[in-house]
Amino acid sequence: MKQEGRAAGTPATLWDRTRLLASRDVLETALRLFTEQGYDETTIAQIAREAGVSQRTLFRYFGTKEDLLGGNQDRFGQVLADAISEQHAEVGVWEALRAGVVAAQALHDGPEQALKRFRLLHDTATLRAGWLEKRLRFQEDLLPLVKARMDLAVGSTDPAARAVIATVFACLDAASMTWVDNDGKGDLMDLYDECLAAVRGCPTATSQP
Amino acid sequence: MKQEGRAAGTPATLWDRTRLLASRDVLETALRLFTEQGYDETTIAQIAREAGVSQRTLFRYFGTKEDLLGGNQDRFGQVLADAISEQHAEVGVWEALRAGVVAAQALHDGPEQALKRFRLLHDTATLRAGWLEKRLRFQEDLLPLVKARMDLAVGSTDPAARAVIATVFACLDAASMTWVDNDGKGDLMDLYDECLAAVRGCPTATSQP
DNA sequence: CGCCGAACTGGCAGTCACTGCCAAACCACT
DNA sequence: AGTGGTTTGGCAGTGACTGCCAGTTCGGCG
Structure with a gap:
């Protein structure tokens, strides 16, 4: 049951949708922590913990700590x-x-x-x-x-x-x-x-x- | 850290002289290894080993791996x-x-x-x-x-x-x-x-x- | 000459970003 | 359900770098 008929821009599978959601969460958490306590003072472990993903997954989404700043x-x-x-x-x-x-x-x-x-x-x-x-x-x-x-x-x-x-x-x-x-x-x-x-x-x- | 003003130009104490010698050794070893096998492929441990100093001392001389490139x-x-x-x-x-x-x-x-x-x-x-x-x-x-x-x-x-x-x-x-x-x-x-x-x-x- | 205080050195453990590996969980399609 | 491909999480490891604590060496002083 792939409901593909919708707008071309929307993500295809539900998987990718959760993925996107999670990545947005991570990005927001990261930016918040960075501005709150500084970039160097924020560890990956902290971001992962507060965003509810494992460090490993976080690194799979964004390859680098720097990439957590601006996705674009x-x-x-x-x-x-x-x-x-x-x-x-x-x-x-x-x-x-x-x-x-x-x-x-x-x-x-x-x-x-x-x-x-x-x-x-x-x-x-x-x-x-x-x-x-x-x-x-x-x-x-x-x-x-x-x-x-x-x-x-x-x-x-x-x-x-x-x-x-x-x-x-x-x-x-x-x-x-x-x-x-x-x-x-x-x-x-x-x-x-x-x-x-x-x-x-x-x-x-x-x-x- | 303390630059004695003794004879202007000449190395002040024997200590500093050995220090200089050692640091020059490290610098040369580093540049050689970097050009031979690449920067990322050269580890601090290797430089320290080949230059005959401990890693700890190497980091005391130059605070960073990057500093091993151009001292000036x-x-x-x-x-x-x-x-x-x-x-x-x-x-x-x-x-x-x-x-x-x-x-x-x-x-x-x-x-x-x-x-x-x-x-x-x-x-x-x-x-x-x-x-x-x-x-x-x-x-x-x-x-x-x-x-x-x-x-x-x-x-x-x-x-x-x-x-x-x-x-x-x-x-x-x-x-x-x-x-x-x-x-x-x-x-x-x-x-x-x-x-x-x-x-x-x-x-x-x-x-x- | 011998000794003391100061600076230097080495080693060890620990932090942090990041990677490879493997088993468990997951979703899609049949 | 079952199967197959993907994703995830944990764990161990690497490499740069730091703090801490002895051990060593130098310089000067008595």
Whole structure:
């Protein structure tokens, strides 16, 4: 009796449904404990206990303690890449990348959760490291896309494409740091634009001899 | 821990001399094993055994497995900051930062060792993460220095300073990646200049033949 | 020269994230 | 029910890292 007729998005079997439910529970418990007592001070054993699963199962759901933070971190890279490749060919690199950033930013449930997660990310050394590492992989994935848009051969050794991508992430970094420092005041993309202007734009604010 | 001021430069007590000798041994053994069999495949126990010290002592010398890679990684940040603050006030931010990068680059024993270390760094996920994390701390340390040079209040929430610093590191990153991909061919600073030019468009006085 | 206090070293046990293995529980389909 | 494939939980083990407690070594002092 597989009642498959329902909406395409719903999970197929009951098994997967419980699975999803349990994983959501774990995720919520983890985020709660992390914010309550800090990331490093929270052990896997505690999360497993409070979420009602065994440690072993928890590790089967999420391979890593870091993965307990944001389940959609991997989607970040995917959305980014998709949004960029959807841009028309005439659109410049910087604009295309900006569009990608906007799209990826829309993944957050809301500014509340985003700020909470950002703060955790910025305050915990190990989390920061993990995030940066993941980001580096996204950058590598973006490389062919950007190269194509810059009229560079894919096998080219030109560092320009890498530089552009890295700079975009750098500005996003600077923007989000400032955003967190300001307790989430203002729009993140405005800060991003400001950062990019400071780096490439007309030397108004930056004293350039 | 207590640095006696005896003869400036010469090793103070015999104790510290043996200490230095031993730590150099450990460092060499570690780098050798890392390059021979990979970072993750090398255990602390093995390094300690082959270097002739106990694990406990090894951890007292270097607090972390990562610290066994480049003993002078911490000096990187120091040298960078020093070189920047030594620049004349009229020197622009970008130039000052470039000078810092040049100074920091001189820390490497030679292009051979540098390439070896870079390759290890780029190929090992955990090392990459750690390095990025450390770099982020350097960036934070540089913030007041750069803000001052950009005529920004130290307490200002302007993201421009952060953006500039992050971009410099991003370009250094892109340059070193390309450098490694090219097996160390060419000059790293040339690549850096190329990266910065690609990002900022206007080639300022940074190109120095 | 011998001794004492201070710093260093080594070993042991323990914590924590994470993995492999195996038996028990589970759900789906017949 | 029964069977087969999947999932789960517990257990032991690995590897980085820390605290603790002796044992050793160095430096200076009488």
